[in-house]
Amino acid sequence: MxxxxxxxxxxxxxxxxxxxxxxxxxxxxxxxxxxxxxxxKAPTVGMLKVRKLFRKAAIYATNIIKDLTRKAEYEKAAKNGQSAFNVAFADYLKGPEIEEDLSFANYTGQTGQKLVASIIDNFRVASVNFSIRDAGGDLIESGEAEQSENGLDWVYTTTADNPSYAGGTVTIKAYDQPGNETLAEVMV
Incomplete structure (x- = not known):
């Protein structure tokens, strides 16, 4: 070259x-x-879907760079050769990732237990919500998790007793800055 x-x-x-x-x-x-x-060639349904997604990502990134505070946040995350627009565009396209091997084997259905999940995003995880259902599928509790000091783990402290927890589920919803949602459900 x-x-x-x-x-x-x-x-x-x-x-x-x-x-x-x-x-x-x-x-x-x-x-x-x-x-x-x-x-x-005429575009396929898949191509049209991707074009629409890219159009939305471009609109999101364009609006980000108009807001100087938010633009500065994305500029901080930019690597060599990237702009705030590039980082915001990519952030819109990719939602948070919740660890695949989640297990809440130590959960006993008591108040005050800490449930921990590792969640990452290509820019920033904005919020994480935990919902706990009993074996019958009834909602026992739901609330926001807090990010731990390591920046990777999100911790939810249970607030209600769940005597019939065995066979129930813990659902985690993670959101990033553009509002992408990732869902994980674990049997307990």
Whole structure:
């Protein structure tokens, strides 16, 4: 790959040149590529769905960078060559991840027990909600978890007795900044 440094001819250049080349500015560098060609095929249902999702992500990211406080938060998370827009766009596309091997084997249905789940996001987990149901499916309690000092674990302290907990469920809902929801349910 050829590289040109301090090129006064291409510095800051962007756009289409003739019908052959496209110049772009990426991370302070001028990138040259062939002109993209539009496909003559009709888009599939899946393609239309992805386009709609990308359109929503672009709207979200555009609104983020208009708010200087929120833009600064995303800029902090940006890695080399990324902008706040890029990070916000990616955040919209990907929801939080709840650990796959969740187990609440130590839960005995008593008040004051701590239930812990590890949850990560590509930007930030905004909130986590726990709901506990008994063996019959009746809601016993529900509430917000608190993030632990390690920044990975979310801790929910039970507030109600659940004498028929065996065979019941603990449901965890994790939300990120754009409002993506991830759900996990564990039998106890």
């Amino acid at each position: 050829a590289k040109s440094r301090r090129n006064v001819v291409t510095h800051g250049l962007s756009g289409l040149i003739g019908d052959l080349l496209v110049f772009r500015q990426m991370a302070g560098k001028t990138v040259v590529s062939n002109r993209p060609k539009a496909s003559g």
